[in-house]
Every structure is written in structure tokens, then in C-alpha cells.
Amino acid sequence: MRSPVSVPAASLWCLLLAGALSSPTPVVRPKAVRVRQESPEPQSTACGDIIDSVNEGFAYFYATDAYDCLTSVPFNPAVATRFVDYVNTTLQFQSTLAYIKNPPPGYQQPAVDVLAGLQSIKNNVTTGVYQNQYQFEIDLQHLLYSTHDAHLYLTAGITAAFSFLAPFSITAASSDGKSLPKVYITADVIKSRNESWTPSPIKTINDQDAIEYLTKVASLNSFGGVEAHADWNQLFTMPGLDIRGERSIWDGYINFFPGDEIKVVVENGTDYLDYWLALYNEPYATGPLTTGGDFYNYFVLGLLPASYNESAGFYNPAYAINESSVPEEAAPAVNSWSEISYGAYPDPDVAQDGLAVVEDGVVSGYFLRDVNAAVLSLPTFGQTGYSIGNFSAAVSYFISNATEANITRVVIDLQQNTGGTVELAFSTFKRFFPDIDPFAGSRRRNHQLGNTLGEGYTAYFDNIPADDPRYENFVADEWVITSRLNAATGQNFTSWAEYSGPLQENDDLFSLTERYNLSSYIFDAALFEGWIPWGYTPESPADGVPRPFDAENIVLLTDGACSSTCALLVEMFTQVGVKTITAGGAPSTGPMQAVGGNRGAALYSADGLDYHIRQLSLLDVDDAVLATVPQLNDEGYRDSGVFTTVFGVNLRDQIRPNDTVPLQFKYEAADCRIFYTLDNVYNMSRLWRDAVSASFDDNALCVEGSTGYKNSSKPAPEPLLSTPSTLNFDFGEPDEFLIGDGLDLSGGLQAAGQAARSGRITLCTNGCDTGSECKDVVLKSCKAGGLPTSVKRCVPIRQGQDYCPAGTTWEKKTPHVLKTAANPLRKSAFQKTTTVWTGPCTPNSQSDLCG
Structure with missing residues (x-):
């Protein structure tokens, strides 16, 4: 048994509730004594203890308790093999496989051979490397994370059951905009701003230098960043997350078990001890999941326990509906982000209807008349229904009001914008540049199953009369190509064979470059769920409408999170001469890329693939061809082995005119980089003015060595990290008591009942x-x-x-x-x-x- 340890350290969460950690005002706080009394042997009821607590209404647990449960889940090699095969088939649609394996010069992340890595995992399955389901799943998750592609993600199995998190938030900031950033407790930053004192930065975490420790955490757990600067920024809480109701990687989404204790020492000498936590992610009533075997049945096989009571409520008690909350339909919209962002955002001059975290409004505008600038804040393109129209209306209203006020400079704030509805990128661009049609070219990987789908769907569509209702149903389908344009000719493709090529690049095969036919009202309506982006079609022309602002007077403000639809918007704007400025990044000088997330053109899903395979049999496709595609079960899906909530891949790359390298792998430094500072990180008015000054007035305010990369022969910097993060299967260090030989893996298939959920x-x-x-x-x-x-x-x-689902x-x-x-x-x-x-x-x- 591990000896009890008495540690005279304060509980971090308790102190955060009482006040800031590094307050200059002396505070007398009681010392919390941590005494470890757990048994050194893992308990067979580890999962059952958690579910018992869930049924008592609790959702958060100590990370070691969740880990104890996860490592008690048994492993079935046959099921794992089926899952690897399912993943492999789906990964053939990932457009970037060749470039991840052999990236061009300037790419900032380590290379990884995804298919070889998957084969290695399959070999591990058959040779008995994995001792439990958790080891298998995190090895696969680590492989996918190492691609640094936000469109390539998997939520499946027992790793979907918990998210790990720190018990406090952190923020990185420079003291003066020139010195390298240090890391602070977020509560200190906000409290010190309000009370006019200087917080003390974190010196060490778990006896390691704080910067080194956090760099490792970011490299392993950050998701989809194309460089270490983007990974680093994902760790930190900032106002752009607050207004979206989101959390950082650090305090919400640690994927790989981080350990037990978390000890923090700040530079003023104060030290604090707390524990890593885990959130139970499953909101549904599951019945009694007593053992690791029961967990396997539910989270891996999708089976309820035999004793499940069908009269149980929909949600488990931990996720019971908050009856005291005002229903969303009646929740009053706000006209400012100020309160939710702890005073970081000022009151706006323009706001989209329904502006609120739990509503649909996200657009806000601010007029900084003292610096002749207007700020358009677009924290997300995630809009649905009528909010799509309201979003565009708010952008138009912002432009008209700014021009009427004779403001000539604009900051478009894209901090924390990770994408959303593609139509809004095209619509927003056109409102600033009504005289330009963006290129927005893309291509996909050429392979057998993709060609089978493309040939089948395109041939079927080509035989549908334009006045047939089926025409609108298929005109914008991902596998119909003759409704799209050949980027080289500007004309519609005549067949899938013309489109598919193949073109050989980087030891792989690709299609030709395609473009959306945005001038077609029918195509737009089908592609964008009935919304028609303004200015592209003859029915809604932008002829004669002047540009409201000159390109050189617009700057895009990013923070490395920009991804997907946001990346498309940045590409369209920068191609017409708009400047970019990015904030934050790892504590080093030099440039940082404006778009740190996915730069692909289309997200595709495993369920979407299954749907398209299923529909082939209805499209007059020969039986001989149907025999070559994966077989589906009675429900119309491929056998995944492991229950999968969602599995996404990047289907198409963004490709520039007369180019072959995906935009994902190009080094695209921002025109200027600035550090977040203690004065501006939770003061958007100050941050925006700093961005205006550095972008338009004084280039010397940019971080040293961060300028001069655009339109020059200046080579990309060396990557901050040259080797991939590694995963240690001895996850229990330094808590060896979590691993033992006496695990009770009972409660397997023999105790299973009906199917739990399909998720479809x-x-x-x-x-x-x-x-x-x-x-x-x-x-x-x-x-x-x-x-x-x-x-x-x-x-x-x-x-x-x-x-x-897709x-x-x-x-x-x-x-x-x-x-x-x-x-x-x-x-x-x-x-x-x-x-x-x-x-x-x-x-x-x-x-x-x-x-």
C-alpha cells in the first residue's frame, strides 16, 4: 500500500473561489491536507462506483478514478481488428495521406505515415501488445491526433466516456508586448485587471518548468493545429471562448490521461496542490454498469445491460434537466458580450439578433472612432436556420453603419472561429468585395471506392431531366461532378472520368481541381440548404455595387484557431490583398501563421460514406460493381466493430490556381504577430487598438522577426517541434497502484441485453x-x-x-x-x-x- 502523504498545500479550486492566487493583499487560508488512503489494488467495481455516483447526480470525478475504470475494461482482439479495418476503409477518403507522410518544406508539424501506423496498431492487436481496451483506443487516437487535421477526428468506444481536465484555467500573456509571454491563472488575470495589481506567473507545474510542461501537454493533446503556435494557444482560456460557452483544452478537453496530482508553484513562491479531474460525457441513462465488462458492452459494443429498466428516464441523474433554467425559447437575448466575458468585450454598436451564448446571434460590431477603425467580431460561422440570414444581415448593417460614420479601416476579428456554415464565408466575402468571384478550388484523393461512387452518382444524375424533382436532390451531391466546374476551363465537367484524372503528385493519385458553380441558383440552393449567397447568381447580382473599404485598409485578426470555413474566408480575403495579424503563440519570437487549423475544403463522415454506398443499389449500378464495395449490415451500415458516434475525414483539399500542393501544407505567416498582454488579453478594446496600431501605424509593434514573410522569398522558420509527441503506455506513473494483475473483467457479453443506441x-x-x-x-x-x-x-x-450524424x-x-x-x-x-x-x-x- 502506498504510504499516506501529508502535503501542506492549498486546494487550487477552493482558493480560486475565495480569490486570486497571487493577490498582493495578504490572505489567511487554511491548509488542506491531502491523505491518500486508496487500496493499492485496482477495484473490479471502479466503473460501477462511478455509475453509482452518476446516478446520485454527479458528473465530475478525479481523473485517477476514471482511469481506474478505463483500465479495467477488457480487450477483445477480434472486435478491435474489425474496427481497424473499418477505420482503414474510411481513411482512404482522407485527402492528405501522402502529404502527411511526406510534407513539403516549411510544414511545421512532424511527418506521420498514417496507414503504416494503422497497420502497426493492427499488428499490436494480433500479437497481444494491448492489455486492455483503453491502451488500444488511445494508441489509435494518438495516431489520428498526430495528423494535426481538425477534419480528421474519431469519437468512439470507451475514450468517449470521459474527458480529462485541470481544476483551473490558465492564460498566457506578455507583461509589455515585447517580453516573452508567461502563464498565469486566469482568475488572477481578471482579478488583477479589476483591482490594478500585477499577478505572479506560474513557475513550475509538477516540478517541471511551466513552459516545458505545457509545451508537452499541448503537443500531445491539442487538436488539429498545423503548427506548435496553434497547439499552444489551445491550452488557454480567453474571451473568445467565453462568449461561445466553450472551454480550452487545458480545462476541458485533455484526451490522454494526464496523471493524478497537479502541483503549481508561482513565481512569488506560493505553491498549490490539486488533482486532475474527469468529466463523464454520457448523458443517457444506461442502467447498472458495474464492471469493466459492462463498460465494454455499452461503450464498445453498444449494448445495454440485461437488467436495464426501460422505464428509466431519458437522461441519467448527473445530466438531469436544470428545471430552474429559463428554457431557451424564452431566454432573453443580450445586446453585449460584456458580462459573459468578465468585462472583456465592450457594448457593441451593432449586434446580430439573438446575441447570446445559448441563442443563435454571434455577430457584433464596434466603432473605434479614436483610431478610425471598426471591428467586426465573427467568433464562429456555426449558424443554422434563420440565423444564417440574420448573420449576413448583421454584417451588411455593420458595413453600412461604419461607412456612414466615415470610418475607413476595419478589423475582422476571427479569434476562436473554427468554422461552420460555408455559405457564410462566400456571403461575407462578397459583401466586402462585390466585384470579385473567389476561386475556392479543391480536389480529392483518387482511389477505387471513391471512383465507384463518383461514376455511379454522376452517371445517374446525368440522366435526370432538369425539371425532375430528383434533379434538385442530387445536383449538389458530393459524388456528382458534372454540376461543378473544371477550374482549368471554367466549364462544367463532362464526366467523372474527366474529373478523376488521375494526376500523380507526391507518390499518390488525385483528381483535377473543381470549383463550385455558384452562379447556378439551383446548385446554391441545394448546396447551402436553401440559402443563396448574395452577389453570385443572375437572380441576385452585385453588379455596380462599390467596395465599402479598400483591401489595404482591412486586417483579419486571428489566434491560430481559425479552421475550415474560417480558413476559406481568410484565403479569399488574403488573395485580394487583405492583411492578417495573429495574436499569441508559443513563448518565442518569430512569425506565426494566421490560419492554424484545418485548411481543407470538405468534411466527410463514415456515416456519410455508408449512406452513399447504401444508395448505390438504387442508382442502376451493375451488380458486378456493387460486389466491389464494402458490405452493409441489415441497418445499412458497415460493421465498425466498436460503437462509433462520429468519424470524420477531410475529403477535399483547398488548391490554389495553377498549384498542386494543398493549402494545408503551405507555410502562410501572418503579416504581423502580436503577443497577448496582461493589459489586453481580457480587454478587447485594448487588443483591437493594439492590432490597429501594429497593422496600420507602427510595424515595430509586431513581435520581433514576425514580419516580411508575405510575397517574399523568405524561407519558413524551422518547426518549434521536430519530433512527434510520444505516448507512454505506463500511464500510471507516478501512481503505480493503478495497474495490477488482479483485475476482475467479468460482466462481458453474457450479461448484455438489447442494443443501446444507434446514434443514427x-x-x-x-x-x-x-x-x-x-x-x-x-x-x-x-x-x-x-x-x-x-x-x-x-x-x-x-x-x-x-x-x-452526417x-x-x-x-x-x-x-x-x-x-x-x-x-x-x-x-x-x-x-x-x-x-x-x-x-x-x-x-x-x-x-x-x-x-
Whole structure:
């Protein structure tokens, strides 16, 4: 048994609640004594203890308790092999495989051979390397994380059950804008700003230099960043996250078990001890999951325990609906982000209708008349329904009001914008540059299954008359190419064979470059769910409309998070001469890229692939061809082995005119980089003015060595990290007691009951799976002239868009207040409650139900 240890250190969360850590005012605080009394042997009921606490209403746990549960889950090599094969088939659609393996000069992340890595994992399965399901799953997750592609992500199995997190938030800032940033407790930064004192930065974490420790955490756990600067910024809490109701990687989304204790020493000598935490992510009632075997049945095989009570409530008690919260439909919208951002955002001059964290409004505008600048804040393009129109209306209103005020300079603030609705990128660009049609070219990887889909769907579409209702259903389908333009000729492709090439680049095969035919009203309506971006079609021309601002008087402000649709917007703006400035980054001088996230053109999903395979049999495709595609089960999906909530890949690369290298792998430094400072990191008015000064007035305010990269022969800097992060399977260090030979892995298949959940949209005829509700949805009927029809479908209830099936849009509907469970053998440190939201994944169109 590990000896009890008495540590005279304060509980970090308790102190954060009482006040700031490095306050200059002496504060007398009691010393919390941590006494470890756990048994040195893992308990067979580790998972059951957590579920018991969940059923008592608790959602947060100590990380070691969650880890104890995860490592008690047994491993089945046959199931794992089927899962690896499923992943391999889906990965063939990942457009960047060759370039991740052999990146061009200037790429800032280590190379990785994804397919070879997957084969290595399969070899590990067959040779007995993995001792439990957790080891297998995190090895696969680590491989996917190492691609640094935010469109390539997997939520599946037991790793979906928990998220690890620190019990406090951190923020990085420079003291004066020139010295290298240091890391602070976020509560200190906010409190010191309000009380006019200087906080003390963190010196060490777990006896390691804070910068070195956090660099390792960022390299291992940050998601989808194309360089270390973007990875670093993901660790920190900042106002752009606050207004979206999101958390940083550090205090919300650590993927790989971080350990037990977290000891912090700040430069003024004060030290604090606390513990890593884990959030139980499953909101549904599961019945009794007593053993690791029960966890395997539910999270890996998707089976409920035999003793599951069907009369149990939809949500488990930890995710019970917060009845005291005002329902979203009645929640008053706000006209300012100030309160939710702890005073960081000022009151806006322009705001989108419904501006609120739990509403749909996200656009706000600010007029800085003292520096002749206006700020358009676009923290996300994640809009649905009428909010899409309201977003564009707010942008137009901002432009008209700024020009009427004779303001000539504009900052478009894209901090924390990780993408969303593609239509809004095209629409926003056109409102600033009505006389230009953006290029927006893309291409995909050429391989057998993709060609089979493309040939089948394109040939079927080519035989549909334009007045047939099916025409609108298929015109914008991902595998119909003759409705899209050949970028080289400006004309529609004549066949899939013309499009598919193949072109050989970097030891792989690719298609030709395609462009959306945005001048087609029918194509736009189908692609953008009925919304038509202004200025592209003859029905909505922008002829004669002047530019509201000169390109040289516009600057895009980013922070490395910009991804997907945001990356598309940045590409369109910079191609016409707009400047970029980026904030933050690792504590080093030199440049930083404006777009630090995914720069791909299309996200595709495993479920979307299954749908397209399923529909092939309805498209007059020869039986011989159908015999070459993966087989589907009775529900119409490939056998994944492991229950998979969502698996996304990057289907198409962004490609520039007369180029072959994906934009994802080009080094694109911002025109200027600035550090966040203690004065501006939680003061947006100051940050925006600093961005204006550095961009337009005084280039010397940029970080040393960060300028002069655009349109020059200056080589890209050497990567900050040249080797990939490594995963140590001895995860228990320094807590060896978590690993033992006496694990009870009972409760396997013999104790399983009915299927738990499919996570997909199904008919309500036979009832809905756990995690789904029968709801009325509006779809276009294939057999009624394409007219909208209200039908009942089982719709998955999820916690965000990333957890929804392909072809659906998440709606934030139901609030849940989560609290921590105190281990009876420890004094609870984590006292804060958190509100999370669930809601339905509503179908966008008839596509995945038609036929």
C-alpha cells in the first residue's frame, strides 16, 4: 500500500473561489491536507462506483478514478481488428495521406505515415501488445491526433466516456508586448485587471518548468493545429471562448490521461496542490454498469445491460434537466458580450439578433472612432436556420453603419472561429468585395471506392431531366461532378472520368481541381440548404455595387484557431490583398501563421460514406460493381466493430490556381504577430487598438522577426517541434497502484441485453434507441414533387455538432448543471458547477432518408 502523504498545500479550486492566487493583499487560508488512503489494488467495481455516483447526480470525478475504470475494461482482439479495418476503409477518403507522410518544406508539424501506423496498431492487436481496451483506443487516437487535421477526428468506444481536465484555467500573456509571454491563472488575470495589481506567473507545474510542461501537454493533446503556435494557444482560456460557452483544452478537453496530482508553484513562491479531474460525457441513462465488462458492452459494443429498466428516464441523474433554467425559447437575448466575458468585450454598436451564448446571434460590431477603425467580431460561422440570414444581415448593417460614420479601416476579428456554415464565408466575402468571384478550388484523393461512387452518382444524375424533382436532390451531391466546374476551363465537367484524372503528385493519385458553380441558383440552393449567397447568381447580382473599404485598409485578426470555413474566408480575403495579424503563440519570437487549423475544403463522415454506398443499389449500378464495395449490415451500415458516434475525414483539399500542393501544407505567416498582454488579453478594446496600431501605424509593434514573410522569398522558420509527441503506455506513473494483475473483467457479453443506441436517424415505428427521441422533422418528399413534408423520425440527442450524424444540424435546447462527485477517501477540491447543453441532431434535408 502506498504510504499516506501529508502535503501542506492549498486546494487550487477552493482558493480560486475565495480569490486570486497571487493577490498582493495578504490572505489567511487554511491548509488542506491531502491523505491518500486508496487500496493499492485496482477495484473490479471502479466503473460501477462511478455509475453509482452518476446516478446520485454527479458528473465530475478525479481523473485517477476514471482511469481506474478505463483500465479495467477488457480487450477483445477480434472486435478491435474489425474496427481497424473499418477505420482503414474510411481513411482512404482522407485527402492528405501522402502529404502527411511526406510534407513539403516549411510544414511545421512532424511527418506521420498514417496507414503504416494503422497497420502497426493492427499488428499490436494480433500479437497481444494491448492489455486492455483503453491502451488500444488511445494508441489509435494518438495516431489520428498526430495528423494535426481538425477534419480528421474519431469519437468512439470507451475514450468517449470521459474527458480529462485541470481544476483551473490558465492564460498566457506578455507583461509589455515585447517580453516573452508567461502563464498565469486566469482568475488572477481578471482579478488583477479589476483591482490594478500585477499577478505572479506560474513557475513550475509538477516540478517541471511551466513552459516545458505545457509545451508537452499541448503537443500531445491539442487538436488539429498545423503548427506548435496553434497547439499552444489551445491550452488557454480567453474571451473568445467565453462568449461561445466553450472551454480550452487545458480545462476541458485533455484526451490522454494526464496523471493524478497537479502541483503549481508561482513565481512569488506560493505553491498549490490539486488533482486532475474527469468529466463523464454520457448523458443517457444506461442502467447498472458495474464492471469493466459492462463498460465494454455499452461503450464498445453498444449494448445495454440485461437488467436495464426501460422505464428509466431519458437522461441519467448527473445530466438531469436544470428545471430552474429559463428554457431557451424564452431566454432573453443580450445586446453585449460584456458580462459573459468578465468585462472583456465592450457594448457593441451593432449586434446580430439573438446575441447570446445559448441563442443563435454571434455577430457584433464596434466603432473605434479614436483610431478610425471598426471591428467586426465573427467568433464562429456555426449558424443554422434563420440565423444564417440574420448573420449576413448583421454584417451588411455593420458595413453600412461604419461607412456612414466615415470610418475607413476595419478589423475582422476571427479569434476562436473554427468554422461552420460555408455559405457564410462566400456571403461575407462578397459583401466586402462585390466585384470579385473567389476561386475556392479543391480536389480529392483518387482511389477505387471513391471512383465507384463518383461514376455511379454522376452517371445517374446525368440522366435526370432538369425539371425532375430528383434533379434538385442530387445536383449538389458530393459524388456528382458534372454540376461543378473544371477550374482549368471554367466549364462544367463532362464526366467523372474527366474529373478523376488521375494526376500523380507526391507518390499518390488525385483528381483535377473543381470549383463550385455558384452562379447556378439551383446548385446554391441545394448546396447551402436553401440559402443563396448574395452577389453570385443572375437572380441576385452585385453588379455596380462599390467596395465599402479598400483591401489595404482591412486586417483579419486571428489566434491560430481559425479552421475550415474560417480558413476559406481568410484565403479569399488574403488573395485580394487583405492583411492578417495573429495574436499569441508559443513563448518565442518569430512569425506565426494566421490560419492554424484545418485548411481543407470538405468534411466527410463514415456515416456519410455508408449512406452513399447504401444508395448505390438504387442508382442502376451493375451488380458486378456493387460486389466491389464494402458490405452493409441489415441497418445499412458497415460493421465498425466498436460503437462509433462520429468519424470524420477531410475529403477535399483547398488548391490554389495553377498549384498542386494543398493549402494545408503551405507555410502562410501572418503579416504581423502580436503577443497577448496582461493589459489586453481580457480587454478587447485594448487588443483591437493594439492590432490597429501594429497593422496600420507602427510595424515595430509586431513581435520581433514576425514580419516580411508575405510575397517574399523568405524561407519558413524551422518547426518549434521536430519530433512527434510520444505516448507512454505506463500511464500510471507516478501512481503505480493503478495497474495490477488482479483485475476482475467479468460482466462481458453474457450479461448484455438489447442494443443501446444507434446514434443514427431511424423510423419511429419500433421505438427509438437510448439517446434518441421521436420528433417531427420537415423533409422534402422524393415521391411528392420534392415538397416539404412533416414526418416522424428518431433523432439523436447530442452535446454538440461534432457528435451529430452526417447531414444533420445540432440544436442547443436543454441545459444540464453538472457537479463533481467527492471521493469519500479524499477531500473534494472541485466545487464549481458547470452547465452543458444537449439537443437534437435535426436532418438538414431528405438526402439520408430519401429512396
